[in-house]
Amino acid sequence: xxxxxxxxxxxxxxxxxxxxxxxxxxxxxxxxxxxxxxxxxxxxxxxxxxxxxxxxxxxxxxxxxxxxxxxxxxxxxxxxxxxxxxxxxxxxxxxxxxxxxxxxxxxxxxxxxxxxxxxxxxxxxxxxxxxxxxxxxxxxxxxxxxxxxxxxxxxxxxxxxxxxxxxxxxxxxxxxxxxxxxxxxxxxxxxxxxxxxxxxxxxxxxxxxxxxxxxxxxxxxxxxxxxxxxxxxxxxxxxxxxxxxxxxxxxxxxxxxxxxxxxxxxxxxxxxxxxxxxxxxxxxxxxxxxxxxxxxxxxxxxxxxxxxxxxxxxxxxxxxxxxxxxxxxxxxxxxxxxxxxxxxxxx
Amino acid sequence: xxxxxxxxxxxxxxxxxxxxxxxxxxxxxxxxxxxxxxxxxxxxxxxxxxxxxxxxxxxxxxxxxxxxxxxxxxxxxxxxxxxxxxxxxxxxxxxxxxxxxxxxxxxxxxxxxxxxxxxxxxxxxxxxxxxxxxxxxxxxxxxxxxxxxxxxxxxxxxxxxxxxxxxxxxxxxxxxxxxxxxxxxxxxxxxxxxxxxxxxxxxxxxxxxxxxxxxxxxxxxxxxxxxxxxxxxxxxxxxxxxxxxxxxxxxxxxxxxxxxxxxxxxxxxxxxxxxxxxxxxxxxxxxxxxxxxxxxxxxxxxxxxxxxxxxxxxxxxxxxxxxxxxxxxxxxxxxxxxxxxxxxxxxxxxxxxxxxxxxxxxxxxxxxxxxxxxxxxxxxxxxxxxxxxxxxxxxxxxxxxxxxxxxxxxxxxxxxxxxxxxxxxxxxxxxxxxxxxxxxxxxxxxxxxxxxxxxxxxxxxxxxxxxxxxxxxxxxxxxxxxxxxxxxxxxxxxxxxxxxxxxxxxxxxxxxxxxxxxxxxxxxxxxxxxxxxxxxxxxxxxxxxxxxxxxxxxxxxxx
Numbered sequence: 033x034x035x036x037x038x039x040x041x042x043x044x045x046x047x048x049x050x051x052x053x054x055x056x057x058x059x060x061x062x063x064x065x066x067x068x069x070x071x072x073x074x075x076x077x078x079x080x081x082x083x084x085x086x087x088x089x090x091x092x093x094x095x096x097x098x099x100x101x102x103x104x105x106x107x108x109x110x111x112x113x114x115x116x117x118x119x120x121x122x123x124x125x126x127x128x129x130x131x132x133x134x135x136x137x138x139x140x141x142x143x144x145x146x147x148x149x150x151x152x153x154x155x156x157x158x159x160x161x162x163x164x165x166x167x168x169x170x171x172x173x174x175x176x177x178x179x180x181x182x183x184x185x186x187x188x189x190x191x192x193x194x195x196x197x198x199x200x201x202x203x204x205x206x207x208x209x210x211x212x213x214x215x216x217x218x219x220x221x222x223x224x225x226x227x228x229x230x231x232x233x234x235x236x237x238x239x240x241x242x243x244x245x246x247x248x249x250x251x252x253x254x255x256x257x258x259x260x261x262x263x264x265x266x267x268x269x270x271x272x273x274x275x276x277x278x279x280x281x282x283x284x285x286x287x288x289x290x291x292x293x294x295x296x297x298x299x300x301x302x303x304x305x306x307x308x309x310x311x312x313x314x315x316x317x318x319x320x321x322x323x324x325x326x327x328x329x330x331x332x333x334x335x336x337x338x339x340x341x342x343x344x345x346x347x348x349x350x351x352x353x354x355x356x357x358x359x360x361x362x363x364x365x366x367x368x369x370x371x372x373x374x375x376x377x378x379x
Numbered sequence: 380x381x382x383x384x385x386x387x388x389x390x391x392x393x394x395x396x397x398x399x400x401x402x403x404x405x406x407x408x409x410x411x412x413x414x415x416x417x418x419x420x421x422x423x424x425x426x427x428x429x430x431x432x433x434x435x436x437x438x439x440x441x442x443x444x445x446x447x448x449x450x451x452x453x454x455x456x457x458x459x460x461x462x463x464x465x466x467x468x469x470x471x472x473x474x475x476x477x478x479x480x481x482x483x484x485x486x487x488x489x490x491x492x493x494x495x496x497x498x499x500x501x502x503x504x505x506x507x508x509x510x511x512x513x514x515x516x517x518x519x520x521x522x523x524x525x526x527x528x529x530x531x532x533x534x535x536x537x538x539x540x541x542x543x544x545x546x547x548x549x550x551x552x553x554x555x556x557x558x559x560x561x562x563x564x565x566x567x568x569x570x571x572x573x574x575x576x577x578x579x580x581x582x583x584x585x586x587x588x589x590x591x592x593x594x595x596x597x598x599x600x601x602x603x604x605x606x607x608x609x610x611x612x613x614x615x616x617x618x619x620x621x622x623x624x625x626x627x628x629x630x631x632x633x634x635x636x637x638x639x640x641x642x643x644x645x646x647x648x649x650x651x652x653x654x655x656x657x658x659x660x661x662x663x664x665x666x667x668x669x670x671x672x673x674x675x676x677x678x679x680x681x682x683x684x685x686x687x688x689x690x691x692x693x694x695x696x697x698x699x700x701x702x703x704x705x706x707x708x709x710x711x712x713x714x715x716x717x718x719x720x721x722x723x724x725x726x727x728x729x730x731x732x733x734x735x736x737x738x739x740x741x742x743x744x745x746x747x748x749x750x751x752x753x754x755x756x757x758x759x760x761x762x763x764x765x766x767x768x769x770x771x772x773x774x775x776x777x778x779x780x781x782x783x784x785x786x787x788x789x790x791x792x793x794x795x796x797x798x799x800x801x802x803x804x805x806x807x808x809x810x811x812x813x814x815x816x817x818x819x820x821x822x823x824x825x826x827x828x829x830x831x832x833x834x835x836x837x838x839x840x841x842x843x844x845x846x847x848x849x850x851x852x853x854x855x856x857x858x859x860x861x862x863x864x865x866x867x868x869x870x871x872x873x874x875x876x877x878x879x880x881x882x883x884x885x886x887x888x889x890x891x892x893x894x895x896x897x898x899x900x901x902x903x904x905x906x907x908x909x910x911x912x913x914x915x916x917x918x919x920x921x922x923x924x925x926x927x928x929x930x931x932x933x934x935x936x937x938x
Contacts, residue, residue, distance in 0.1 A: 083844075188845075
């Protein structure tokens with residue numbers, strides 16, 4: 033299996049900087065996700081690891097060996113492409129055996145491995161089908177089996193779930209996690225979907241504008257976002273600008289900051305689920321009066337928008353919560369949260 | 380890796396250099412030599428040939444006739460091609476696929492065969508003309524296939540295909556949701572047609588119009604055989620060359636080429652400006668039903684009459700090939716049939732020789748054409764080399780040069796030793812004719828291969844490499860299977876276009892490589908009609924078989 037280290041990676045396309053200052057370590061057997069919006073450079077980094085493009089500067093190590101200048105075919109890094117890239121003129125089995133043919137495996141080895149991975153992805157019986165005769169989900173399973181069959185040190189996944197419909201995507205997500213856990217293969221997964229990133233990853237890196245903003249476990253990143261971008265990109269949040277405090281724009285910010293003492297930062301982030309709503313004032317660190325402006329029932333949860341002074345604060349409450357306050361629009365309520373629910377963000 | 384990149388880069392630039400040398404040496408250099416000849420008098424620069432040309436009404440008339448012929452061809456072929464494309468692809472039409480294939484037949488039929496077939500049917504003593512004359516009890520033939528009107532009828536038959544193909548493709552790419560949203564916003568059928576459908580089709584129509592104009596204004600076969608007193612520039616070019624007035628021929632070629640290139644550039648500019656892409660992917664346009672039963676019957680009847688009139692000339696060729704040549708001296712309609720014409724071809728080495736010559740030369744042109752077209756297409760589609768626009772322009776240039784001009788360019792360039800002729804005089808040798816075929820067909824070959832290279836998605840190459848395959852293994856097992864059908868289709872297409880080619884042949888053939896088209900014309904003028912039509916039938920059979928193979932391979936290449 034493999035450990036991947038990216039050291040001071042920078043990549044320019046002509047005059048355009050695709051990514052810079054990338055320093056990452058993906059540990060052996062880890063499921064590591066590159067998360068970020070479109071055009072943030074995450075696929076570029078994946079292609080750098082695969083060897084399809086070369087970095088403008090920096091180095092890439094696989095199991096402590098510098099592979100920066102190594103041809104892609106010599107890296108033993110498998111890749112599943114966004115559109116699967118199955119060879120259209122080959123059958124399912126021919127696609128899976130392609131890498132094994134390259135490795136010059138014996139007939140029996142090829143048969144044994146192809147069958148093993150075909151079974152693993154649940155496609156027994158479809159060996160002789162042409163790939164054009166398969167559904168999107170089946171094509172994706174073939175792409176996984178083809179990449180896994182060469183037993184790569186690292187598996188790279190370039191948004192492989194993005195072309196599937198919602199239900200199939202949920203199923204494949206679980207399948208993917210099962211396969212990765214079963215094989216223990218180091219996996220680098222690229223996505224812009226935060227739910228995928230949070231549910232699948234052992235560790236993830238959040239990218240924006242070609243830079244890695246934060247790395248950590250899903251819990252670390254969700255609970256302690258390093259800046260306003262991460263706080264907004266990962267989950268929902270109430271992001272309050274502290275710039276309003278000095279300009280005396282926000283009465284709410286004044287009230288919050290007054291309770292914090294001496295703080296340095298530009299934003300305060302409070303997750304909607306940390307904002308509890310009550311009909312009466314409570315003993316929380318903060319219990320502030322407001323008026324419900326909007327109410328949205330979502331089955332499992334109810335989302336409220338509450339005007340507190342001059343700011344609209346969002347609150348999400350579990351409908352199964354026994355102490356639930358279900359106010360109507362226009363009702364006067366209190367929002368309650370503690371100091372530990374607040375995240376002071378530098379930028 | 381660094382060394383690898385350097386060697387790949389060096390190889391790439393060496394390849395580019397060789398390719399540019401070929402394209403310059405055999406496409407641009409000959410055209411420039413013709414221009415130079417037209418601008419030379421004695422030993423110095425002179426505009427005398429141009430002033431002579433434009434000051435003489437006798438010289439200007441063929442130019443005006445050529446432009447008129449080009450413009451009228453656009454009108455006639457446009458009307459026919461667009462109507463047929465709408466009938467087959469816009470409206471619901473039973474047996475659409477079959478009718479579509481039949482309507483594509485003129486694309487692969489050699490022009491010379493079509494002209495002779497029309498002569499057999501519609502000339503003064505043609506079978507249809509005589510049949511009508513007898514039925515109507517007329518003393519003289521009701522019509523005659525000659526002059527501008529005759530040429531336009533043949534152009535309508537051979538060149539409507541430009542409009543038919545491009546407009547058919549454009550109709551299939553119409554975004555149905557755009558039509559539905561226009562209807563939803565209250566637009567009438569007419570409003571939808573003029574405000575939505577027509578803008579979608581406009582680039583295709585303009586592109587087809589330019590191609591038809593170039594082809595029509597540069598037409599040689601029909602004007603030379605049935606033109607009569609209607610003189611056009613291409614026939615005058617042959618006359619000038621036959622009388623060895625090469626400066627005059629060069630001037631006529633340069634003027635014709637300039638007009639064609641002007642249209643070509645205008646078309647490219649328009650095409651670049653007005654490309655529409657649908658906002659919705661994967662939603663196919665579905666032909667609309669024709670509600671009125673009268674219109675439905677009318678449309679179907681017209682299309683099947685056109686299809687019959689397309690098949691009729693070919694059936695005529697086959698029929699006449701079984702008729703003894705001597706019987707035409709006494710009969711308007713065939714009364715006796717024989718296999719003698721075919722036996723003559725297959726038992727006489729001298730009679731079979733033109734078939735053999737054309738096959739070999741078409742094969743050579745297609746083979747070398749591939750060697751030029753594959754790297755050209757690769758560079759145009761798959762690289763970001765700065766010089767690729769030069770490759771694209773040079774490979775597409777012959778599209779804008781009429782066939783007769785290509786032939787004169789070749790003669791101008793290689794009637795003296797140059798580095799491109801390896802210091803030999805090539806005029807009079809057998810090498811020039813396949814070279815002419817190659818240059819004439821290069822644009823269509825490059826276009827065909829461009830599609831194949833576009834199908835070769837880079838992601839397949841990357842997938843193969845990520846599975847550990849070397850560049851060679853990737854090329855052999857991934858790239859080649861995807862490219863091969865397109866390559867073979869391109870090869871066969873050039874073969875078909877070359878084996879029955881007439882215009883370039885008439886300028887460049889010699890006694891040792893007399894091609895099939897010249898043998899056919901000679902057969903007709905020597906009153907050996909049966910033999911000429913037997914050659915024609917063999918060509919029809921061959922092109923039909925190859926066309927079926929091409930369509931199979933093109934279907935395969937689109938996976």
